[in-house]
Amino acid sequence: MSVSNPQTLAAPQAAPAGSPDAGTAPRLSGRLGVASIVLIVVAAASPLGVIGGTVPLAIASGNGAGLPFIYLLATAILLLFAVGFTTMTPHVPSAGAFYSYVDKGLGRRAGLGAAFVALLSYLALEAGVYGLFAPAVDEVVRAYGGPALPWWVWAAAALVAVAWLGHRNIELSGKVLAVLLVAEVLIVLVLDAAIVFGGGGSEGLSAGFITPSTVLSGAPGIALLFAILSFIGFEATAVFRDEARDPDKTIPRATYVALLVVGGFYALSSWLLISVWGDNGIVQKATDAPGTLLSETTALYLGTAGSHIVQVLLASSLFACILSFHNISSRYFFQLSRKGIFPPKLASTHAKHRSPHRASGAATAVVALFLLVAVVAGWDPIVQFYTWFAGFSSLGVVVLMTLTSVAVLVFFRRQGAPARSWKRSLAPALGLLGLLGILGLILQNLPTLVGNSVPLAIAVVVLILACFGAGAVVASKRPKAAAGAAPTS
Structure with missing residues (x-):
């Protein structure tokens, strides 16, 4: 993937004279192009993490060799969502993504409720991924003879690095994400090419994804659920509206490109991974060793060195995912502070870096609190911390997309x-x-997503409803703040 170099962020722009926040609420600005925004949101999807983690789970508990078709179906559903989302973009000048669209279509109460759900969902997912990142780093370090340290040591080190990058402008984050994303995508594409030129596995290249009986076998609904979870982050293209070169064109293009790139990558790579082990053998293999399926496949085609590279890049992929969600969360804090929902100081931009440095600091503080709770409570970083927080985020983001779709229909009607x-x-x-x-499907299978706990699943639903309700109450009690000023492009 080629990445255009975003220009250094310009000085904050004042609101137009006469607007409610004229002269008081600075805006982020910049010249991010399509490739730069795609880079950020695709990194949030963590392609290598999906191929190495989500895909084996979807194969084992979903529809086996029919999974690539499910990825194509998920891409189609999200492309339909994106049609309305991007068509409405010129009518939504505020860089608030979901909540700006919901606000425009369904009113301020629903809009601010959506904003609270979105912010907590992204913060929870950012925090939860530390639970995957730290064990991945620990595995790499120990593989090369390093010490075995508690998982929170690596999480804390990553938190400091993310905080430093978030304090600086988006250009630096973009460059870091460029290196990490290109590396992780490249190793998978090299593996894909080796499988294709090797003719696949003993059964050749899989035809399961075009065989109706295979596609409908097992639990295709569960497979669709995992497939949708693999895309979380693509919808945040609109969060970077103020920093886009030409938002009315850049945001729609970036949304479509991100969806097509991610969807195509997942469908292709999962198909070839299945081909290696065969339509009949892949389910058993994914069930027995989901965590090592990718590394074992890589070792077969690229040798031990390739397997080691995948281990390292899996850790860097998860770091890129954390950094991307941090950038998204920071901008939610920034935009809500511009509207007067949070302290106005969080809406300030750094004098030198022109970054939302205080909003970034607020996001770091919340995530640090989540990590501290997990450590003090003694939660397992993957089984409990990541699983619980990812379950919450998954439901939250799909609820937001559903509300946004309703808002689009109501607005255009x-x-x-x-x-x-x-x-x-x-x-x-x-x-x-x-x-x-x-x-x-998510509601039906939410207990599975949060550690097979029905009470915890109920708590997740209640928390999302409480977040939405809290936003609606704030909008009712502070209508002027909730209205804010829609920044013009």
């Missing part, structure tokens, strides 16, 4: 959009139906 308009009615409606189906 008010605008008098014809019922047969593809961009304003039909595609958003089809996307909404798909998301409602996915939401049902």
